[in-house]
Amino acid sequence: MSTAPIQTQYDAFKQLGLKLDMSRGKPAPEQLDLSSGLMDGLDGYIAQDGTDTRNYGGGVGIAEARALFGELLDVPAAQVVVDSSASLSLMHDVVVYSLLCGLPGHAPWLSSQPVTFLCPVPGYDRHFAICENRGIKMINVPMGEDGPDMDVVEQLVASDASIKGMWCVPKYSNPGGVVYSDQVVRRLAAMKTAAPDFRLMWDDAYRFHHLGEEKTGMPNILDACAEAGNPDRAFVFASSSKVSWAGSGVAALAASPANIAWWTRHAGIRSIGPDKVNQLRHVRLLQDKATVEALMERHRALLKPKFDIVLAQFEEYLGQVPGVSWTKPSGGYFIDLVTPPGVAKRTVALAKEAGIVLTPAGAAFPYGKDPEDSHIRIAPSFPSLDEIRQAAKGIALSLRLAISQ
Amino acid sequence: MSTAPIQTQYDAFKQLGLKLDMSRGKPAPEQLDLSSGLMDGLDGYIAQDGTDTRNYGGGVGIAEARALFGELLDVPAAQVVVDSSASLSLMHDVVVYSLLCGLPGHAPWLSSQPVTFLCPVPGYDRHFAICENRGIKMINVPMGEDGPDMDVVEQLVASDASIKGMWCVPKYSNPGGVVYSDQVVRRLAAMKTAAPDFRLMWDDAYRFHHLGEEKTGMPNILDACAEAGNPDRAFVFASSSKVSWAGSGVAALAASPANIAWWTRHAGIRSIGPDKVNQLRHVRLLQDKATVEALMERHRALLKPKFDIVLAQFEEYLGQVPGVSWTKPSGGYFIDLVTPPGVAKRTVALAKEAGIVLTPAGAAFPYGKDPEDSHIRIAPSFPSLDEIRQAAKGIALSLRLAISQ
Numbered sequence: 102m103s104t105a106p107i108q109t110q111y112d113a114f115k116q117l118g119l120k121l122d123m124s125r126g127k128p129a130p131e132q133l134d135l136s137s138g139l140m141d142g143l144d145g146y147i148a149q150d151g152t153d154t155r156n157y158g159g160g161v162g163i164a165e166a167r168a169l170f171g172e173l174l175d176v177p178a179a180q181v182v183v184d185s186s187a188s189l190s191l192m193h194d195v196v197v198y199s200l201l202c203g204l205p206g207h208a209p210w211l212s213s214q215p216v217t218f219l220c221p222v223p224g225y226d227r228h229f230a231i232c233e234n235r236g237i238k239m240i241n242v243p244m245g246e247d248g249p250d251m252d253v254v255e256q257l258v259a260s261d262a263s264i265k266g267m268w269c270v271p272k273y274s275n276p277g278g279v280v281y282s283d284q285v286v287r288r289l290a291a292m293k294t295a296a297p298d299f300r301l302m303w304d305d306a307y308r309f310h311h312l313g314e315e316k317t318g319m320p321n322i323l324d325a326c327a328e329a330g331n332p333d334r335a336f337v338f339a340s341s342s343k344v345s346w347a348g349s350g351v352a353a354l355a356a357s358p359a360n361i362a363w364w365t366r367h368a369g370i371r372s373i374g375p376d377k378v379n380q381l382r383h384v385r386l387l388q389d390k391a392t393v394e395a396l397m398e399r400h401r402a403l404l405k406p407k408f409d410i411v412l413a414q415f416e417e418y419l420g421q422v423p424g425v426s427w428t429k430p431s432g433g434y435f436i437d438l439v440t441p442p443g444v445a446k447r448t449v450a451l452a453k454e455a456g457i458v459l460t461p462a463g464a465a466f467p468y469g470k471d472p473e474d475s476h477i478r479i480a481p482s483f484p485s486l487d488e489i490r491q492a493a494k495g496i497a498l499s500l501r502l503a504i505s506q
Numbered sequence: 507m508s509t510a511p512i513q514t515q516y517d518a519f520k521q522l523g524l525k526l527d528m529s530r531g532k533p534a535p536e537q538l539d540l541s542s543g544l545m546d547g548l549d550g551y552i553a554q555d556g557t558d559t560r561n562y563g564g565g566v567g568i569a570e571a572r573a574l575f576g577e578l579l580d581v582p583a584a585q586v587v588v589d590s591s592a593s594l595s596l597m598h599d600v601v602v603y604s605l606l607c608g609l610p611g612h613a614p615w616l617s618s619q620p621v622t623f624l625c626p627v628p629g630y631d632r633h634f635a636i637c638e639n640r641g642i643k644m645i646n647v648p649m650g651e652d653g654p655d656m657d658v659v660e661q662l663v664a665s666d667a668s669i670k671g672m673w674c675v676p677k678y679s680n681p682g683g684v685v686y687s688d689q690v691v692r693r694l695a696a697m698k699t700a701a702p703d704f705r706l707m708w709d710d711a712y713r714f715h716h717l718g719e720e721k722t723g724m725p726n727i728l729d730a731c732a733e734a735g736n737p738d739r740a741f742v743f744a745s746s747s748k749v750s751w752a753g754s755g756v757a758a759l760a761a762s763p764a765n766i767a768w769w770t771r772h773a774g775i776r777s778i779g780p781d782k783v784n785q786l787r788h789v790r791l792l793q794d795k796a797t798v799e800a801l802m803e804r805h806r807a808l809l810k811p812k813f814d815i816v817l818a819q820f821e822e823y824l825g826q827v828p829g830v831s832w833t834k835p836s837g838g839y840f841i842d843l844v845t846p847p848g849v850a851k852r853t854v855a856l857a858k859e860a861g862i863v864l865t866p867a868g869a870a871f872p873y874g875k876d877p878e879d880s881h882i883r884i885a886p887s888f889p890s891l892d893e894i895r896q897a898a899k900g901i902a903l904s905l906r907l908a909i910s911q
Contacts (some may be wrong), residue, residue: 127561127563130563140547141547143545146545154753155751155753155754156532156538156752156753159753184593189777194776197606201605202639211616225773230775235606274902346561347780348564348778348781349781370635370639372598373592373594373753376754376784379781
C-alpha cells in the first residue's frame with residue numbers, strides 16, 4: 102500500500118479513467134452463458150399433462166414447473182404457483198391485491214390507514230420502493246447478525262394493528278448477507294400480531310446462491326408458521342433470475358393452500374396465464390434440485406473470486422481505518438461496506454468522479470434515507486475480475502478521502 | 507332441415523355425445539403452428555443497440571420491438587412500451603396505478619369514491635372483471651352498429667366526475683364485432699369530461715384480425731385525442747397473443763409521452779424489466795407490418811371457414827325463428843347470438859347438456875348480468891371445422907328448444 106497522501110492516491114486512480122457500473126446485482130455475461138441451453142430449439146411444446154403450452158391458460162403454471170419449484174423450496178407442488186419472470190412482480194402484486202381487495206377473510210388493507218410494513222435495515226431498495234410508491238408507511242427495524250432484532254419486531258407487531266407486513270430476505274440478505282437464525286425464523290412464525298392479516302414477505306432470492314462451501318440450511322418458514330398456528334402468515338418468493346437468465350426467468354410463489362387459492366383468483370383477473378413455454382424451457386434446463394445445485398456451483402466458481410478480491414482490497418486499503426468495516430457474506434450478491442457516520446454519500450460521489458457507479462448511498466433504507474449515512478452496497482457480480490480489483494481499490498480510496506475531508 | 511319436433515331433434519343431437527369447449531376465443535393449434543419459428547434456436551441474444559437481452563433492465567422494451575409495434579400501431583416508437591405477454595395485464599396495471607397512485611398531475615382515483623367506468627355492452631368479460639374485482643363501479647352503455655351510443659356517453663362523462671374511464675374495443679369488438687365509425691372515434695377523443703383524469707382504455711386487440719377481404723381502417727385515436735386538445739386521454743393496448751402464440755406473446759402499450767413516462771415510472775416499481783429475449787424472438791419472427799399482415803392472412807384462411815360454417819348453420823336452423831339474430835363480423839374472434847329476451851341462460855344450459863360448453867350467458871355484461879338475458883357469445887376459433895359445424899347446429903337446436911319451453 103502506498104504511503105502517499107490519500108488525495109494523491111485518489112487523483113492517480115481517477116487518472117485511470119475507469120468506467121464501471123457496480124450499482125446493481127446483475128449476473129455477469131459468463132454466468133448467463135451457463136444457461137445457454139435456453140438458446141436451443143424448443144423440442145416440443147406439450148407439457149406432461151397434455152397442455153399445449155403455446156396457448157392461453159394455466160394460471161398456476163405447468164405441473165412440472167410447480168413440481169420443480171416445490172422440490173427446490175421444499176413445499177408440496179400444490180402450494181406453489183409458477184409465474185412469468187420476476188419474483189419482484191409477484192411481491193408487488195401480493196401487496197396490490199392485499200391493498201385493494203384484502204386477504205382471505207379480511208377487508209382490503211386500504212380500508213384503514215395507515216398501512217405499515219416493517220423493514221429490516223439495511224435492506225433491498227426495491228422492496229422499499231413498492232411500499233413508498235403504493236402508499237405504505239415503513240418502519241425501520243435494526244438488523245443483527247442473525248436477522249432482524251426480534252425484540253423490536255415482536256413489540257411493534259403486537260402493539261400496532263396497522264402493521265400488515267414485513268420484508269424478509271432470510272438468507273444472504275441484500276445487502277448485508279445476513280442469514281436468519283433458526284430462532285429468528287421461529288419467532289417470526291410464532292409472534293403475536295395485532296393485525297390478523299399480517300404477512301411475512303419472505304423473499305428467498307438467494308436460497309441456492311452460496312459463496313462458501315457450507316450450504317446453510319434454515320427451517321421451512323411455511324412449516325414453521327403452520328406449526329405455530331399461523332398457517333397463512335408467509336408468502337415465499339423465489340425465481341430463476343440469478344440461476345438462469347436474469348431478465349427471462351420464471352418466478353415462483355409458495356404459500357398455504359388458502360393463500361395460493363387467493364392469489365390464483367386475483368392473478369386470474371390480471372392475466373389469462375403465464376408464459377408456459379418459458380416454463381417448459383426452464384424445466385428442461387433446470388430439471389431437478391441436483392441439477393440446479395450443480396449449476397449454482399458453477400455460478401459460485403465465477404462469483405467467489407470477485408468477492409474475494411473485494412475483501413482482499415478492502416483489507417489492504419481499509420483494514421487499518423478506524424470505524425470502517427464490511428460484511429464477509431457466505432452467499433448472495435452483495436457486500437455492505439460500513440463507513441463512519443456521515444461519509445457514505447460523499448464516498449459514493451467521489452467514487453463516481455473516479456468512474457465507479459455505486460448504488461446511491463441510502464438506497465438500502467426506506468425513503469432512501471440512511472439515518473447514519475454509513476452504508477454502501479457493493480455489487481461485485483457484473484464487472485470482470487480485473488475491473489473489480491480496480492474498483493474495490495477506487496472505492497477504498499474514495500472512502501479514505503471522504504473521511505479525511 | 508328436419509321437420510321433426512325440436513325436442514326430438516335436440517335429443518338426437520345430445521345422443522352424439524359431443525364434448526366441445528367454445529367458451530373462450532382461443533386460437534386453434536393450426537394457428538399456433540403458423541408461428542413455429544418461435545421454436546427455432548435463438549440466433550444470438552444481443553439487441554441492435556448492444557443490449558444483452560438475457561440480463562435485467564430495459565423497462566420500456568428493446569428498441570426493435572418498440573419500432574415494430576410503432577409501425578403496427580402507427581405511433582412513434584418513443585410512444586410505445588413493449589412488455590411481456592398479455593395486454594390484459596397492461597390494462598390491469600394502468601387501472602391499479604391510477605387507483606393507487608394517480609395519473610400525471612392528478613390524485614389517486616381512489617381518493618374519491620366511487621370510481622366509475624363506462625362499459626359498452628355487450629363487451630369483454632375480462633375488462634369488466636378488472637373493474638369488479640378492483641372496486642370500480644360500472645355503467646352499461648348501449649352499443650350500436652358503429653360503436654357505443656355517443657349521445658349517452660357524452661351526457662354521462664360531462665356530468666359525472668366519478669367517471670374515470672371507459673373500455674373500448676374499437677375494431678371487431680368482443681363479442682359483437684362492431685367497428686367504431688370515424689365519427690364515434692372523433693367524438694370520444696373530443697368529448698368534454700367532468701373528470702380531468704378520464705382515460706379511454708383502447709383495447710386494439712383485433713387490429714389485424716380481419717375475416718373479410720376489406721382491411722377496415724380507423725382514425726388513430728392518439729392523433730385524434732391530440733388534435734382535440736386531449737393528448738393524454740387514451741391508452742392503446744395491443745399484443746401478439748392472437749398473432750403468434752397466445753400464452754407466450756409480447757404486449758404493447760401506446761400513449762402520449764406524458765402517459766408513457768408515467769407508465770414507465772410505475773411499472774419500474776413492479777419489475778426490473780420485461781422478457782427481452784422473447785421480444786427478440788418475436789421481432790425476428792414478425793419483422794415488420796408486411797410480414798405481420800401476411801401472417802394474419804394465413805390466420806384468416808384458417809378462421810374464415812369456421813365463422814362461415816357457424817353463420818350457415820345459424821341461417822339454416824335459426825333463419826326463420828322470430829326474435830333471433832346474430833352478428834356477421836368482418837373480423838375478430840366472436841359472433842354475438844341474440845336471442846329473444848329471457849332464453850340465453852337456458853340455451854347455454856341446454857347446450858351444455860348436449861356437450862357444448864359456451865361462455866356463460868351474461869358474461870358479456872358488467873357483473874355477469876345481461877338485463878335482457880338475450881346474448882350468447884360464440885367463439886368458433888378453437889375447435890375443428892367439423893366440430894364447429896356440429897356445435898353450431900347444437901347451439902341452434904338448444905336455442906329453439908329453449909324458446910319452445
